[in-house]
Amino acid sequence: MGDTPLTSLPGCGPKLAEKLAARGLLTLQDLWLQLPRQYEDRTRITPIGLLRPGDTTQVEGRVQAVQRGFRYRPVLKVAIADDSHGTLVLRFFHFRSAQVNQFRVGTRVRAYGTARPGQNGLEIVHPSYRVLGEDEEEGLGESLDPVYPAVEGIGPVSLRRFIAEALDRIPGDDELELLPATMREGLPSLREALLTVHRPPRDADLAALLAGTHPAQRRLALEELLAHNLSLRRQRIARRAHAAPALADPSLALALRESLPFPLTGAQARVFDELRADLACPVPMLRLVQGDVGSGKTVVAAMAALLAVAAGRQAALMAPTELLAEQHMANLAGWLEPLGVRVAWLAGKVTGRARAAVLEQIASGQAQVVVGTHALMQEGVEFASLALAIVDEQHRFGVHQRLALRDKGVAGGAVAHQLVMTATPIPRTLAMSAYADLDVSVIDELPPGRTPVRTVALAASRRPQLVERIRAACAEGRQAYWVCTLIDEPEEGAGAGAAMRIEAEAAQTTFERLSEQLAELRIGLVHGRMKAAEKQAVMAEFKAGGIDLLVATTVIEVGVDVPNASLMIIENAERLGLAQLHQLRGRVGRGSAESSCVLLYQPPLSQTARLRLETMRETNDGFLIAERDLELRGPGEVLGIRQTGLAEFRLADLARDADLLPRVQALADELLERAPETADRLVARWVGGATRFAAA
The missing domain is CATH 2.40.50.140 (Nucleic acid-binding proteins)
Structure with missing residues (x-):
């Protein structure tokens, strides 16, 4: 019954069915699982x-x-x-x-x-x-009215009618239920849950339904989370059926470790050992390395790249911005070239003869480690033997982009190993579900000598005091950042370019004002509308100590390392999320001097903004901040779901339903072992064609 096409519904002809299909709605079961996003209570009239x-x-x-x-x-x-x-x-x-x-x-x-x-x-x-009408008797609704996600080309009334028709055909428990009673103890049957969620009775707990905590919703969330977990595990098993080159020679990696002017932390050494064990196997590695700002992920990635080089293969490191990619290039060249390893650079600004020369080096294998931006994935970039693809700040890339880099790997049925890195700590509950197809390593230790950053929040009216604070800090030989965030929202539909322009204008205005107020200081400016070469020149001068105060937009969020900078001022801090605030704060406190971060805000603060600023004041722990970020924003924004390729949930919420995850893990183990065919049917029901691109 669930597989019956929607054209069987009265009034649903081929054209309407095509519009529903564009939203992934093909069968009666798809409409049963097209769950309301909210409810309207028309069962009563309020005076x-x-x-x-x-x-x-x-x-x-x-x-x-x-x-x-x-x-x-x-x-x-x-x-x-x-x-x-x-x-x-x-x-x-x-x-x-x-x-x-x-x-x-x-x-x-x-x-x-x-x-x-x-x-x-x-x-x-x-x-x-x-x-x-004057004498018209309009009755009240018998149940809460569901509000469904919009389907382009089909009005809400028609959509509600189609879903109601589909629900009238829902079969009995015996035909519909996939989970045995022992697995759903304390929760209603699937049929009862679906009918309750679509047609809540007048006495239903509206507050619980709107919060997503009604027992009927919990029943559906359990099954949906289980289906996604099973899907990811299935794809993990499928990935391990591929071959990959075994990279087992540690000689170059150990040589780098010996040449470094600092010892690895215990966490760095542990994570490298995990990578080394993975890469020595002839099956593709897909490992996520999380590490808070400044924890030393790049060194670990460099050592992993040398395992590929020692095996006569190539490694590539891709970063989302030229600023971050160029910093990686500088670090890797400084570490690897003294060991005789050739490091090449490829970005959009590399053109003409220079680009042709780099492409030749990559294609011939002369370039052993290649660093760049998304330009690495473009057509015409051919690797001689790419064995390891490293993606930094992985959530900034779409799934197709990561696949495009992996697919440039070794041929003959084998694929490249993948290492994805993020400085955005991901809460454990989120990683358990969203990354069930990845192995996860955590660098949870900062290098010695790093001092915690003291964070304060000040109203914008205290700006003059901050100017004097900058003057004092720079007089002591320290450097400072002043970060300008979006002040005015661009008009609807104006796009990212308008936002970047407004940020650039705000930064330019701030730069001119501070240049007048602090005429004795050397002040630099960086924003997203500058050419890459201009940005890089300013950043290089700031790092070399030639600039006292850097006025910048959030372009400096990741990858900028200036140990002498000890003061960070973030203007309009209330407009940023916790993850971005934490990333920006991580630009200071990278040396031994006591560092401060000032969150300058425009009152009045919303409740969410107040909680964000309080969290930043209370802790420097990235994982604690990530947990709070998850509570405040939800998993979609924390992970950048549209970017990761994680199929959107119909009803489940990884933050709200986190307490179900241990149960989901246990159920997944049991089903894969005892009833694999049931596992497949659950995945087909909830995930269907929403491919996860598991290998990405």
Whole structure:
């Protein structure tokens, strides 16, 4: 029954079925699992006099007055009142003349929406509404109304009707259920859960449904998390069926370790041993290395690259920005070239004869380690024998991009090993589910001599004090950053270029103002609209000590290493997420001097912004910050789900449902061992064609 095509539904012809298919909705089962994203309670009417700001509810009243205006843009305001002596304004910005004519004084109107303070008391902007006849008896709903994710080309009423038709055909428990009763102890059956979530009764706990904690939703979340976990594990097994070159000669890696002017930390040594064990096997490695800002991931990656070189193969390191890639290039060249290893550089700005020469070195194998940006993945870049692909700040790349680099690896049925790195700590609960197809290593120790950064939050009105603080720090021979974040939002649809322009303008204005206030200091400027060569020149001068204060946008978020910089000021800090604030703070505290980070904010602060700034003040622990970030933002933003290729969940939430994950792990073990065919059916039901690109 679940495999029945949607064309079997009344009114769903080939054209509508095609639009549903574009959203991945092909069968009745797909509609059963097209779960509501929220609910509207039309089972009752709230007296207007009892409304409070923020209430989302249904009201009914008679039109008292109608006003149509064009001061800034067309606006229609309709005042309604009821017997509770309350008045409410319905405000419309998009309307037709026919709508205006509907609202005659005295007309009965039933409206649904969220009340908020307006110029003349409470108002609802663009409510859904019905004009009622004088004697019309309009009944109330028997259940909460589900609101489904939009499907392009199909109105919400039609979509609700198709889903209702599909639910009328849902089979009994025996046919529908895949999990044995012992696995879903304490939770309803799948059939009961689906019907409850789609058609909540009038007495359902609306607060629990909106929070995603209703037992019916927990039942569905358990099965969905289980299906995704099984999918990732299946793909991990499939990946290990491929061959990869065994890289077992540690001589060059150990030579690098001996030549370094500093000892590896215990965590670095442990993670390298894990990589070395993986790379010595003739199956593809796919390992994620997490390490907080400044933990020394690049050294470990360099040692892994030397395992490939010692085996007569090549390694490539790809970074998301030219600034970060160039820093990797400088480090790797400084470490590897004294060992006789040829390091090549390839980025978008390498053109003409220089590019042709680099491409020849890569194709011939003369370039043993290649560092670059996404240019490494482009057509025309051919490796002689790529055995290890290293991707830094992996969440910045799309899955297809990482696959494109891997596919340039060794041929003949073998694939390259992959090492992906991130300085954004990922909470353990998230890694368990989102990266069940990867092995995860953590560099959880900072090199000796690194001092914790003292963090304070100050209102923007205290800016003059900060200027004096910079003057004092630079007088002592220290250096400072002043980071400008987006102050004005670009207009809707303006795109990333507009945001970058606004940030650049903010940085330019700040640079000019500080240059006047601190005329005795050498001040530099870096922003995203500068040419790469200009940015690199300024950064090199700052690192060499030729610039006292660097005014920059968030372009300096990752990869910038200036040990003498001890003061970081982040303007409009309330506009940034925790992960980005932590990355920026990591630009200071890289030497032995006591360092500070000042979070300059514009009051009043939202509750979320206040929690972010408090977290930054309380801790320097990246993993603790990541856990809080997960609570505040959810897994989609923390992981950059659209970038990682992790299929979006229909209902499950990795933060909210974290307590289900140990149970999910145990169930996955049991199913793979005892009922692999059931595991396959679960994956087909929930994941279907939403490919995870597991090898990426």
